[in-house]
Amino acid sequence: MSAWYAELAWLGPGRGVAERVLVEVEEERIARVTEGADPPAGAERLAGITVPGLANGHSHAFHRALRGRTHRGGGDFWSWRELMYQVAGALDPDRYLELATATYAEMALAGITAVGEFHYLHHDPAGRPYADPNQMGEALIEAAGRAGVRLTLIDTCYLRAGLDGQPLAGAQVRFGDGDARGWAERAGAIGARPGLRVAAGVHSVRAVDPAAMATVAAWAEARQAPLHLHLSEQRAENQACLAATGRTPAALADSAGVLGPRTTAVHATHLSGEDVALLGATRTSVCLCPTTERDLADGIGPARSLADAGSPLCLGSDSHAVIDLFEEARAVELDERLATERRGQHRPDDLLTAATGAGMAALGWDAGRLAPGQLADLVTLDLSSVRLAGTRPAEAVDQLVFAATAADVTSVVVSGRQVVRDGHHVLVGDVGAALDRAVNALVAP
Numbered sequence: 001m002s003a004w005y006a007e008l009a010w011l012g013p014g015r016g017v018a019e020r021v022l023v024e025v026e027e028e029r030i031a032r033v034t035e036g037a038d039p040p041a042g043a044e045r046l047a048g049i050t051v052p053g054l055a056n057g058h059s060h061a062f063h064r065a066l067r068g069r070t071h072r073g074g075g076d077f078w079s080w081r082e083l084m085y086q087v088a089g090a091l092d093p094d095r096y097l098e099l100a101t102a103t104y105a106e107m108a109l110a111g112i113t114a115v116g117e118f119h120y121l122h123h124d125p126a127g128r129p130y131a132d133p134n135q136m137g138e139a140l141i142e143a144a145g146r147a148g149v150r151l152t153l154i155d156t157c158y159l160r161a162g163l164d165g166q167p168l169a170g171a172q173v174r175f176g177d178g179d180a181r182g183w184a185e186r187a188g189a190i191g192a193r194p195g196l197r198v199a200a201g202v203h204s205v206r207a208v209d210p211a212a213m214a215t216v217a218a219w220a221e222a223r224q225a226p227l228h229l230h231l232s233e234q235r236a237e238n239q240a241c242l243a244a245t246g247r248t249p250a251a252l253a254d255s256a257g258v259l260g261p262r263t264t265a266v267h268a269t270h271l272s273g274e275d276v277a278l279l280g281a282t283r284t285s286v287c288l289c290p291t292t293e294r295d296l297a298d299g300i301g302p303a304r305s306l307a308d309a310g311s312p313l314c315l316g317s318d319s320h321a322v323i324d325l326f327e328e329a330r331a332v333e334l335d336e337r338l339a340t341e342r343r344g345q346h347r348p349d350d351l352l353t354a355a356t357g358a359g360m361a362a363l364g365w366d367a368g369r370l371a372p373g374q375l376a377d378l379v380t381l382d383l384s385s386v387r388l389a390g391t392r393p394a395e396a397v398d399q400l401v402f403a404a405t406a407a408d409v410t411s412v413v414v415s416g417r418q419v420v421r422d423g424h425h426v427l428v429g430d431v432g433a434a435l436d437r438a439v440n441a442l443v444a445p
Contacts, residue, residue, distance in 0.1 A: 053377025055359025058316025280309025
């Protein structure tokens, strides 16, 4: 049994912020939470405000190498994608391990305790399986362990280059398993272990045909595993899908049995009213990635309408233009203010829930709440920082959502184990130096 004593702690929607909170942990789970307690001898003191661990619902770890390198000139998602493929083509398992370790360590410093890695970089540059067909996935699993975060490996099926059936070419040949049965055989060989969930991914309706989507959905159903897919990220995807099938991407995915309460649609930016109703009726979660969506000029998704329809909202840093779930949370509200010219689209409690409990649920973890039985993830922020100075308990959630940044995180506990102390990563050490080495090994000067 270990004990953590928080000056202030957010106990979740409807419960608010409490003072002098004692969190007792047995092995990796919370045993008791006591408000208004005195600190027992030996308790670890958490100065500031403590919240549950943050969940990064959508990550492409290798995109971290692109930060700051794709902004000159104009272009759109499709031109950015060509630069992304250049990095994808340069990775091998050792380089991927180094880059992913540093990227996940950056996430830990930002208060992220679990990450959903949307993994489709499976094979060697010629498209041939490695001696271990899951060697690239194993690199990601090892990286998460080194960085001290839990991983949901969303092993992703990617079979074609477009809705017209065009074959994979160039860097894309690394993504494909030939057919959905080949994907299922390879993904099914990844062994279970602590700190890991294996989930299923459909890259997109343009990359996976309906019959193959149904195979992936059945694989996830048989394992009661999460299922994630990119959905309606760009208008061009919608237009191509309608032209080829007469259906929107959401309707096509639903016809293949993909949508449902264990499914998360990533982006869901360009939806019709019928799409919104369909996602809500099936209780499909939606993972919003606002810092990536604005970086790529993709657009602003209908977050309020989706929540009203019944879709739980969660958050991801996706391409890692920045890694800051507080920025993602407030961007959901602030971007929608720009689109609607109205304030107050989302309650701060709900946005913080999207970053914590809802994200953990989408990734398959019993975490994201400070409550008995939950995995013991505790993230503490410094209330004396210039951004949070002056915070009072009654306003603390509003301050966190609308002013905090990743730089305010001082302590991170993952499944009862301290990973960040006093703003420093206790496992990786100098994360900035690790990122510098990993990125510069991949990107030409």
